[in-house]
Amino acid sequence: MKSVLIIILLFIFSAGHSEDGYRLWLRYDPISDVTKRKEYAALLKYLVLEQTSPTFNVAEKELKLALNGLLGLNLTTTNVIQEAGAIILGTPASSKIIASLNLHDKLRSLGDEGFSILATSVKGKKCIVVAGNKDVGVLYGTFHLIKLIQTYQVLQNIYVQNTPRIKHRILNHWDNLDRTVERGYAGFSLWDWHKLPDYIDPRYYDYARANASIGINGSVVTNVNSNAQILTEPYLQKVAALANVFRPYGIKIYLTARFSAPREIGGMPTADPLDPNVRSWWKKKIDEIYQHVPDFGGFVVKANSEGQPGPQNYKRSHADGANMLAEALAPHNGIVMWRAFVYDNEVPEDRAKQAFNEFKLLDGKFNKNVMIQVKNGPIDFQPREPFHPLFGGLPQTPINMEFQITQEYLGYATHLVYLAPLFKECLDADTYASGKGSYVYKVIDGSLHGHALTGMAGVANIGNDRNWCGHPFAQSNWYSFGRLAWNPTLTSEAIAEEWIRMTFSNEQDVVKSLKELMLASREITVNYMTPLGLHHIMGWDHHYGPGPWIKDKPRADWTSVYYHKADDFGIGFDRTKTGSNALGQYAPEVQEKYGSLKNCPEEYLLWFHHVSWDHKMKSGRSLWDELCHRYYQGADSVKWMQDSWNKMEGKVDHERFSQVKSLLAIQYKEAVWWRNSCVLYFQTFSKKDIPPGFEKPEKSLNYYESLQFPFAPGIRPKW
Template sequence: MSSAVIALLLFVGSARAEDGHSLWMRYVPVEPVLAATYRAQLSDIVAPDATPTQRAARAELERGLAGLLGKSPRMHADASRYSVILGTPRSSNVIAALHGEIDALGQDGYVLKRVQHDGRSVLVVAGQRDIGVLYGVFHLLRLLQTGAALDRLDVHESPPVPLRVLDHWDNLDGHVERGYAGRSLWDWQSLPEWKDPRYTDYARANASLGINGTVLNNVNASAWSLAPAYIEKTAALAEVFRPYGIRVFLSARFSAPIELGGLKTADPLDPAVQRWWRDRVADIYARIPDFGGFLVKANSEGQPGPQDYGRSHADGANLLADALAPHGGVVMWRAFVYAHDVPADRATQAYTEFAGLDGAFHPNVIVQVKNGPIDFQPREPFHPLFGAMPRTPLMLEFQLTKEYLGFATHLVYLGPLFEEVLRADTRRHGAGPTVAETLAGIAGVANIGSDRTWTGSHFDQANWYAFGRLAWNPQASARDIAADWAAMTFSPDPAVVQPIVGMMMGSREAAVNYMTPLGLHHLMARGHHYGPGPWVDGGPRADWTSVYYHRADRDGIGFDRTASGSNAVAQYSPDVAATYADVAKVPEPLLLWFHHVPWDHRMPSGRTLWDELVSRYSLGVRQVKAMQATWATLAPPPANADAPASATEPAPVTEPALATERSPVERGSAPLTGSIDPQRHAQVAAYLQIQLREAQWWRDASIAYFQSISGRPLPPGEPAPPHPLAYYEALQFPSAPGDGR
């Protein structure tokens, strides 16, 4: 056999071609010495199998160990000799001895712990309920995938946020609004008879992160989602998800009593309307006894709602809450609203409509608030409602599908964005609370579809993953989460993990730079939001245009939200408002969000605002080039190479200022291969090329437009856009993904 063939076989064994379908649950073999250690520690496993969730936990552990260790463990429902015990205090006397520390962790919590029993060390995976055990199994498999030591394991996990939900913007016809990963995952036509195996894999992936709810349909809801035929279909999905601790929710159309019930009104104070909702909810629970409840978008973007009848948001939410309360359901009532009349500042409207209703909502209503006051922008300040409604449960809504961040083709890791919001200090009562400490729930607008990768690209899987990990533990590190994801998704080899984490941690800042630097926002093209459109003006609403937000003129740029402008700063606590309102104190990344600033304003860098703005656009392009260079170092060796090549030193990537401590995965041990399988490497490389082309487009089009407003020359060394402004303004994209049919 030739040396080239031997090298190829070695390479195929160490860097398999993959399509991304397995997500972070690939369970590929670990390094042989480590596998031998793990096999000795995990040889005999006692795992009950009396309930669907117990069987799911047992099957997942068996699947994971068989893949990671190359050998299936010996699984027992009961045994006299064992090295691992799964269960609850009710299923095992060994676990019962730990009931105090298990009970302290709540219904979703779990313990991974070595204990001494009959003179030997036993690994316990235990929870108060079966679902906690399943969560613990996934944590154990994560430790094995990332090469952690099990000798002195002592893990206690408990989520502080009880409701952790994915919101799918899927329509009944299979179209996904703002979806960039193919058609809807739910095949309503073949349900309830056919339950696609992908539904189980979806449930497994969510359970691996502790996600415990899913909203199946678009917030721009069709009333037919509540029709009996579709409830039967929803019940089939609930049956698949139930063993994995996932409750199904539905977006409810407020006018459903008219469209489905034949009533003349949907007035929340009308007795017939109240009766219709009670009856419909009772019918749902008869088919889905653990139904989670409703998500509602009302009186926003043309959706029907209680204000159509002169009623408040609280009146509308309480109508549904009363129908759901006897069954244990909740209403997630979205605070993303804006009036038919364009306000002086769109950013202020949600606070204006909701803050005064604090305490008016029934206990099973959760007000769902976007992370920022506009609409999932590359960077926004935290929403002023956080900390402003202490008597109302609040839910934070993130967007995983990157509507304003390059769709699926731009590598933008959202972990730093999530972390930035969750740790923001609302300072309503002195020091704190943080946004995370105000929450009863966290929702993520899903980026999942029928695409083989689930999310439209390999790196967009990381945003689903990071959302779940941070929903479970809002204090977790986005960097550590990125390291875990990279290790499980590509390779635990530090020569792979370290450069990938560097790319990920710098990617969001790169996108902000080439799209909306220094606090600019909503500069995307009209409607589909694909590409730059800082010139967008006119149309049915001023606040659907870019010029409404950047307000650039001959003198300067930015939206004045101080007392001399819209006074949006007054919606924050006095401490926060004082910082945001002072042009000398406001964080530079939010400067133009809160202030209209002269072009010649001197920035901390010493440059004028105009020069700084241009340099940020160019920096974003260079940061994408740096990601390309880093990714190139991870390319697989050619098939005729004598041996698999190890990675060279990665190119530097500009990152936001974060702690420099590396996670255990990043520190790691000796390199393994230092390369990525050819199939995934090629796709990511192609997408990075798309990102570079579009980042350059953003830079050139934006500079061309703002230079036409400012009248200032480009800074020395900055190349002029290759086309005149009219060229960029004339570009049309009638088939942009995620919008239209």
């Protein structure tokens, strides 16, 4: 009777809890399956922790919070085995019990962050052990155990060995010191610099919890378009306060380094990386940072790109600039993540080729604590791009993958777009750099070229909105990034199912329906925005909505006409031998795949080829008709998304159901806007009718071209 009362009270508490999305996937509401509750309660009765540490304390607190919410258990903590049902946390060094289990062979291959979870017996008493070589591994194992319970997995004979395949798993926050967020669509920055270091917002701890739960171990808290003030003493005190919050969760703090900082805050006449005084200034500054933050991770640097200062201002190379910083960071075990996002409007070369052209010549010339941070595609986080040719093109240099989690080009936080399929499309692409099977993820995890320094960065979609990411489903992209940074071979389907079960429901019909919705969403978005390999045709500067007509701007490579090249003959950018030959930067096997109209997959057709409007597609339709078909299909599919979500009414909480329903209505309206704008604009070149059966746009092209959005969120700061 007492247990039934506890369950009722827990459900009452849960029902009264506002489902505003704040808890992310760390929702510890009562498990409704009575059989599962009894099964888990029999196995998980109390906690054994023989030594404490800041990280063990975090693990203990999280486990107690989770099991109290999920199972109604009030765990006690002891340092000895009392009866069956113990959960034992620790390392061989911190726990005599774990040391006695002879797990050394199991743990040896797991490194500092891996963990082992196993059901075993100690002195004849059944228990579950969560072990690692280091405290942080135990923390990751604790979160994994909680996830297994949240998703109704069997624990009786559990045996899990898990270790990250990538060393540096980092969120890049494009947050400015005034709390605006470049390409941020979920409110203002989390970091309240004005109140730091004296006031520590509780959200900082919940941010750290969420990241630790998916294995993210680094946070770059400032924008790549950086402000040198972050490197001054008052701000370093604020950075140190954040680092103190993050440390027990296994998260290192990183900063962006403005290359001109010696001039801007150091009063020096130059920032030349080969100038001895400049090198000395950076060494002293980095030593100062480590005095405040002993485990500081290092720098991300955007240099000589889009107006940012860099070594080329002084006729030096990217290697000269990166190595100067790397040399000063090396004694502290810090790293440099030097971004390869460089291009120059004055260079008469396809923008897609420019990063490869600059960095290929520098392969092997960077210090060993430097990674080149490369975007997944060669242009700029488009809804679809081929993988960047630098993956596989720099065999002597570690490469740090850069994905964009925030939806700069994918409808902001108003569109439901599950990005794991986009991430996987790149990670699973074959570079053929060392023959067949040279997948991008093997470049990133170091296995292809034998690099120990490995990394994956994600441009964060996090703000101070109550639900963190603006759109409830945008949380899945933060989650997916963390899971893939830990293990890039996981599938989009598996990650979606985990997230749905932890965030919405374990009911099978809900899981099935939401998984179908999520997995279809990215392709639907591509269809109503940039089908068949189109790219970079969004609105000017703010990147909100369609703008295929954008031209006559200060830089040709910031216009849409530069990329789609529509004319009376056809549409698309010829990147084969007859055009810019950007395809020549890839391995011969990749060139063969994309180099001819016959072989090129249609999803990349207009990326690599300028194609006649009358070209016959695989569907049997002409290119023009197929383009129209994709645009209309994309918009119509958002209607399907709406219908699918409407069926969730009563099966998920009312608050998030209503919010997603409203956002899907916006998404449909904007999908039609994209469809109409693009079809009408490209029709001025094709001179062909919209195919029969498709409704005609209700507004004129002039109307769509006249729309202005001067206050769209997330615009780049103008320093």
